[in-house]
Amino acid sequence: MRFSGGVIPAGAEDPVEEEENVEYDFHQDIARSSFADMLHDHDRNQKYYRGIRAAVGRVKARGEPVIVLDIGTGTGLLSMMAVTAGADLCYAVEVFKPMAQAARRIVDRNGFSDKIKIINKHSTEVTVGACGDMRSRANVLITELFDTELIGEGALPSYEHAHAHLMRAECEAVPHRARVYAQLVQCERLWSWAHLRPLSVGPSQLLPYRALDSCAGSHAVCDVQMSQVPPHSFTALSPRLTAFTVDFSKAVSSEPQTHRCRFVAQCSGQAQVVLSWWDICMDPDDSIVCSMAPSWTYEDPSSAPWRDHWMQSVYFLPEQSAVTQGEELCVSVSHDDYSLWYSLQPGPAPRPSCTCLAHVVWNRPRFGELNxxxxxxxxxxxxxxxxxxxxxxxxxxxxxxxxxxxxxxxxxxxxxxxxxxxxxxxxxxxxxxxxxxxxxxxxxxxxxxxxxxxxxxxxxxxxxxxxxxxxxxxxxxxxxxxxxxxxxxxxxxxxxxxxPRSASLHVAAVEFENLWRIRAPCGTCEGFDVTAMDEMVQRSLDFRESREAEPHSLWEYPCRALTASSAVMTFDFTRCVPQEPVSSRGSLSFTRSGRCHGVVMWMEYELTEGVTVSGGLAAPVGEQGQCQWSPHQKQAVFFLSPPQDTPADGATQLSYTFTFEPSLRDIHMDFNILPAQ
Known part of the structure; x- marks a missing residue:
């Protein structure tokens, strides 16, 4: 089985002609997108399906024909659910043209083209009337406009416009409402992502400058797989608070708002960070809830659904402040139409913006690395x-x-x-x-x-x-x-x-616990044929001669090493860059059985003799293959397509070829999973 891929590092000229660059970026956006993760999210899909059936039933009980508006339809999956549930007509709105084209093929293949109309527009451009996109207003609103921050994809303006121009006064919405949760914590690990600590350099200490120490930092959301931030790494200063609620079945405002949560501090510490997530209730009775809560909030953490398209958020306070157990405090959350921010003051706080420049120059992993x-x-x-x-x-x-x-x-x-x-x-x-x-x-x-x-x-x-x-x-x-x-x-x-005097490229074949889902073929989803998505992604991959490795922060994505880690190429910085290509060939035996989803690659640097720094494994691989990855740098992942079951009997090997092309500043890689020779 053969897999190939290559990359063009920063600074290299792209061999694609200039007029093709826009098309190339477009195809790569599709190839790198994580549509598969969403389609494989069975928990999300089933709860949407239940909520849609209930909403359609409530409208039918009123004796009305069911007219559905599906904003951001993507594959058309939710519209097909609605028709299957008994909807008379669905208007499925999708602004991204390639996705709208794929949705048309999916809807047609599943036999729903007579009841689902795909509209390739932004929902705010949709018109209603005899000559409009919709013949009449809808009475069921289905949306999936959410991101990790809930409102970051413009959900509020879209809902506001839909209720004003596209929906009947009495309508059903799926989801029916959303709740945003917050918890104030002390967490030195997370705090180190936003503020520079004093650094000991021999007997001396380097200090941050004052503007950096008190800067509110970047307003961009910090989204993480919070399930990988264990509870023992932070101190919860507040209970889990309901920050605010949005009712999607009624008129929604995109105007800036501030919501206040008063609480009594449950222990003493330094208020540094607010952890936040949300859930969506698919029906008015809250009997169908899809939650983004991290796994450690569950009685059985293993029962928490995994998803990467929606994660959890970390918000950094401008300055840490002491909190005393029993103290009455207030956490305020403010939002505009696209983002949230938190503060400990009871009134509205200004939207954070970096005034020290450091948060513009250094991203959050870089802060962690410097600290x-x-x-x-x-x-x-x-x-x-x-x-x-x-x-x-x-x-x-x-x-x-x-x-x-x-x-x-x-x-x-x-x-x-x-x-x-x-x-x-x-x-x-x-x-x-x-x-x-x-x-x-x-x-x-x-x-x-x-x-x-x-x-x-x-x-x-x-x-x-x-x-x-x-x-x-x-x-x-x-x-x-x-x-x-x-x-x-x-x-x-x-x-x-x-x-450093040299660098080495290291590799290991791995089995991912969940990350493989973002590249898994879609096939069928909840009984619907969505293979047009696979075809679109494949065409995007075929636009280039080879597939590529992808950067991922693997500390967020548990995996097991199925082979030993090995250095496959070494780059001698004491000499100049060679003019001719340099190749390395070899193989790694599978020492643990499992399903090989891909190959992880990272760099290690030899600073001087005996002093090394790794951008990959932060500790030796565990006996069962457990991997602990550096949290400061992204590792490269090459996903194998398809993945392959590998025994640990020494009869199967990962064969590799790496070629460094100095003139292109490019590394080309080639993998085979073969029987041992």
């Missing part, structure tokens, strides 16, 4: 090994603290290339906050553009990087450092140290 004291200590240990009193250091990472480390540890001269203005401003403020202004020279432009004058006529003795580049998506995109090192060769002393 990882263990990782900092590895870099400090490596720098201590290579720095001399006369060392001239040059850093080429984006928004890195390595230049500050090098100066504190005694380097004579430190230069840092900061290609982006805001990144440079963040580092300038950190230097000022630690009385290091002027001690580190910040250089503008790209590393390959540096001149002898930029370096004040000095030769570099230590070229360093984490390496971290803000444009990187997949682990090997950091090989950009190798190209920078090659371009800077003329500026290096003959005995210059390059840190």
């Amino acid at each position: 990882d004291q263990s990782r900092t200590e590895r870099f400090v240990r490596a720098l201590r090994q290579v720095l001399r009193q006369d060392s001239v250091c040059l850093s080429v990472s984006d928004g890195s603290l390595l230049p500050l480390f090098a100066h504190v540890l005694g380097a004579e001269k430190v230069f840092s290339v900061e290609s982006f203005r805001m990144s440079r401003q963040v580092i300038e403020q950190l230097l000022e906050a630690n009385d290091l202004s002027g001690r580190v020279e910040l250089l503008e432009g790209q590393p390959e553009q540096l001149s002898r004058d930029d370096l004040q006529g000095l030769q570099v003795s230590v070229l360093m990087a984490e390496p971290y580049f803000s444009s990187s998506l997949l682990p090997w995109h950091s090989l950009w450092f190798w190209y920078c090192r090659t371009a800077l060769a003329a500026h290096l002393r003959p005995d210059a140290v390059v840190l």
